[in-house]
Amino acid sequence: MLRKIFMTAIAVSLLIGALVYAKLGQFSAMGRAAEAMAVPPETVTAVTVDEALWERSIAAVGTLEPVQGVMVSAEVGGRVTRIDFASGAAVKAGDVLLRLDTSSEEAQLASAEAAATLAKADLTRVRAMDARKLSSQDALDAAEAKAKETQAQVVNMRALIAKKTVRAPFGGRLGLRLVNLGQVLQEGDRIVSLQTLDPIYVDFSIPQQRLGDLRHDMTVRVRADAAPDETFSGAIIAVSPEVDAVTRSVRVRAQIANPGERLRAGMFARVEVVLQDRQPVLPVPATAVLYAPYGDSVFVIEERKNDTTGATEPVLRQQFVRLGRARGDFVDVTDGLKAGETVVTSGVFKLRTGMTVVIDNRLAPAAGLEPNPSDS
Template sequence: MKKKIFFTIIGLIALVGVIGGIKALQIGQMVAQGKNFSPPPETVTTARAAAASWESLIPSVGSLEAVQGVMVTAELTGKVTRIAFAPGKKVKAGDLLVTQDTSSEEARLRAAEAAMALAKINFDRARGLLAQQAISKSEFDNADAQLKSAVAEADGIRTLIEKKTIRAPFSGRLGMRLVNLGQLLKEGTPIVTLQALDPIFVNFLLPQQEIARVRRGLTVRVKTDALPGETLEGRITAINPEVDSATRNIRIQATLDNPDERLRPGMFANVAVVMPDPKPVIVIPETAVLFAPYSDSVFIVEEQKSETDGKPALVLRQQFVRLGEKQGDFAAVVSGLEDGQTVVSTGVFKLRNGQSVVVDNTLSPEFKTAPKPENN
C-alpha cells in the first residue's frame, strides 16, 4: 500500500514537471516572437512645409467712440415752451432743439432797446454840440458812456434769450428725448444726446515695444460682433504721446468711415494693425502641431532603411518647433522646420517618435487661410 502511494506521488510530480516544461517552452516561444514582432505601419496624412509671405499684423481690442459726442444740457433755468426735435433724427449744426420761456427777457430787451435808442439820440446831439463847442468834452464822454452801457445791456439780454434757445452745436444724430413740454429746467439738466457718427473713432491699446513699428497713416482692420463676417478698414490718425505707467501700453486712435451709421459709440471691436512689409514664414497646417506645456512639436516623415529587411521605409521623427502667427487653418513656424519638409497633418496625438508609417492623403482635409465652414 505504501509503495502504491509512493509511486502515485512520483507520477504526479513527473506529470507536473512535464506540464511545467511545456508551459516554459511555450512562454519562451512567445517571448521570442514578441522580440521579433514589429507593429504594422500607421496610416497618416501629410502636408509639406512651405515658404510663404504673410502680412504682419499687430492684434488688439478696442472700443468705438464718436468723433463728436455731447449731452445737450440747459445753460439757464427756465420752463420748456417748445420741443423742436424728434428723437433719433439727424440734425444739422444750428438746428433748433428746445425753446425755454423768454417772456421776461423779451420785455427787458424792449426796455433796453428803448434806452439804447435814447442814448444814441443823446450821443448824436452831444457830438454835434461838441463840434460847435457848446458843451464840454466831459459831457460828451458821459453821453458816449451811456450809449455803450445801453448797448451792452441790450446785448446781455439777447445773450440770455439765445442761451434759452437751445440749438444743435454740430451735425449728428439725436438720442432719446429726456425733457417734456412745460418742464422747468435747471442749469445742467440733460435734454438729449447728440453724436456725430460718420466718421467714427476706434480707440485701442498696444504694448510699448510696438511703438517703433506703429505710425500715423497705417491701415487698421476692425471686426465687430454687430457686423458678423465683415471687416472694415481705417487709418491710424492719432498716437498718444505718453505711455501708461501702470500698464506700459500706449493709446492709439484710428478713424473709420461709417456712412451707414452701423457702427455706434461704445461698441467692442477686434483691431489689427497692418504692417506695411510682408514677413517671410514657413507655413504648416495647425492640426500638424502637437501642443504641449513644455514645447510644441511636429512629426517629420523621413525615409530610412528598415532594420529587418533593409528596404526603405517611412519613419517619424518628432521635431520641436516655435510657432508664430496663425491665419485660418495654418500656423507659421518661427524655428525648428525648413521649407520642403513633410510633416504629418492630422492625428498627431496618437503618434510616437520612430514609428513607421504609410502615407494616404485621399482623406486629407483641405486647409485654407480663410476657411468658411458650413453651418450644418
C-alpha cells in the same frame, strides 16, 4: 502499495510534461506568427511645409470714443415749451432740439427796438441841426451814444432769445431725452447727449519699446463683440508725446470707419496695428503640433525602404520643434523644420516614430489665417 503510488506519480508527471510541451509549442507558434504579421499603415492627413511672409502687427486692447461728443445743456434757464427731437435720433448741425419760453424776452425786445428806433430818429435830427450849425458837439455825441446803447440792447435781447432755442452744435446721434415738456430748466441742466459715431475713434496703449515701430497713418484693424463677424479698418491719427510713468506705455488714437454706426462709444475693442514690413515664417497647421511638457513636436513623413519587401514606403519621424507666434489656424516653426518637408496635420496624439502611414487628405481639416467659424 509503494509501487502503486510510484506509478501514479510517474503518470501525473508525464501528463504535466505533455501539457507544458503543448503550451510551449503554441506560444512558439504565436510568436512566429506575430513576427510574421505586418502592422497595417495608419491613415493620416498631411501637408508640405512652405515658407511664407506674414505681416507683422502689434496687438492691443482699446476703448471706442466719439469723434465729437457732448452733453447738450441749457445755456440759460426757462420753461420748456417745445421738444423737437426723439431719443436716439440722428440730427444735423443746427437742427432745433428744444425751445424755452421767450414771451418775457420778446416783450423786452419790442421795447428795446422801439427805444432804438426813437434814438435813431433823434440822432438823425441832431445831425441835421449840426449840419446847419444849430447844435453843439455834446448834443451830437450824446445822440450817437444813445443810438448805440439802444441798438446794443436790441442785440442783447435777440441773443438771449436765441439761447432759449437749443440747437445741435454738430451732426450726430442723440442719446436718451432727459427733459420733459413744461419742465423748468436751470442754467447747466442736462438735456440730451450728442455723439458723432461715423467715423469713430479708438484709443489704446502699446508698450514703450514698440514706440519706434509706429508711424502716422498706419493701418489699424478693430474687432468688437457687438460685430464679431466684421473687421473695421482705420488709421493712426495721433500718438501721445507722453509715456505713462506707471505702465510705461504710450497712448495711441486711431480713426475707424463705422458704417451703420455698429460701434458705439465706450465699447471694448481688440486692436491690431499692421506694421509696414513682413516677416518670413515657416507655418504649419496648429493641429500638426503635439504639445507636451518636455517639448513640442511634429511628425515628419519620410520615404524609407522596407528591409523585408524592398519597397519604399512613407514612415513617420517625430521631430521636436521650437514654435513662434500663432496666426489664425497656423503656428510659425522657428527651429527644427525645413521647407519642403511633409508633416502630419491631424491625429498626432496616436502616432509614433517608425510607423508607416497612408496619406488621405479628403478629410483634412480646413486651416486659414483668418478663420471665421460659424456659431454652432
